[in-house]
């Protein structure tokens with residue numbers, strides 16, 4: 001199976017990408033709004049077809065990327081019936097299956113952190129995605145969104161600890177840098193929920209957590225109750241060229257588009273002078289501004305026409321797009337593959353040798 005664990009630093013949220021290699025059908029568990037572009041780039045680069053986004057619950061600390069991904073890929077949104085969100089394509093109940101290609105997840109109701117929490121268990125029970133019902137050596141708080149410690153205790157014991165001990169558990173968050181655990185490990189070492197602990201001990205523990213409410217709660221909960229659909233359209237992607245966004249976070253333009261639009265853009269070549277005037281030559285009309293001088297020289301670049309950054313292979317110019325972005329340029333892209341690809345595709349050069 002294709003599997004990626006992705007992290008959002010702002011909210012310490014894990015997003016999981018699961019794909020069936022035979023059919024390339026995939027799903028995402030708990031995508032984050034601000035990371036939708038990152039997730040989309042990865043899905044495209046891996047050649048996957050996003051069929052579903054699943055939520056483990058209505059989150060209080062970040063907004064879901066479900067709606068943005070649906071807009072981009074036509075993926076369907078699934079979450080628990082009990083969570084009370086509107087705008088989903090499918091409402092799940094305990095025992096429901098969600099298929100992606102030849103693989104599937106079973107939804108198990110694990111309320112207690114919120115009333116609509118689901119744990120998703122992979123078909124062969126080798127992996128389960130617990131959301132905030134069970135965290136690594138911890139669990140989700142129970143002091144808002146219909147949280148209830150007794151309910152959570154029973155959910156974990158009946159629905160998660162009944163899985164095989166070897167089953168790897170992937171949480172909705174981790175605040176310390178841990179990534180995964182197992183049923184056997186948590187039964188032994190979870191300080192709140194280990195097998196030796198009684199329900200009343202757990203209730204006592206949870207009643208005295210004393211945590212401040214999540215910073216984003218007032219924004220996140222109403223947005224998630226609409227599956228992350230924003231008030232205003234978010235079609236804010238740059239449209240001055242058919243750009244692609246790479247998983248590395250760079251907007252790129254292809255050589256054939258640049259060749260047809262040489263006059264519409266400013267080409268900034270960030271190589272060194274001896275390379276600019278060397279055997280690879282340079283693109284007609286390109287201006288030399290070596291990477292090391294770019295920050296101080298950025299003021300001499302106009303802000304009206306889009307900027308395309310170029311170097312030998314596309315690596316230094318990728319860096320240049322980030323520097324220019326920080327300097328306030330909003331129409332900037334990297335020439336994909338740099339001069340090497342430009343020349344390999346036999347587009348015109350000034351100078352250089354054949």
Ligand SMILES: N[C@@H](CCC(=O)N[C@@H](CS)C(=O)NCC(=O)O)C(=O)O
Pocket residue numbers: 011059060061132138139140141142173175211212213214215216
């Ligand atoms: N400081 C974080 C708190 C996040 C938080 O409360 N997370 C919930 C999950 S949505 C939780 O149960 N956390 C358990 C814990 O922090 O032990 C924020 O402001 O976002």
Ligand SMILES: [Fe+2]
Pocket residue numbers: 057058059060061113132140
């Ligand atoms: Fe949560």
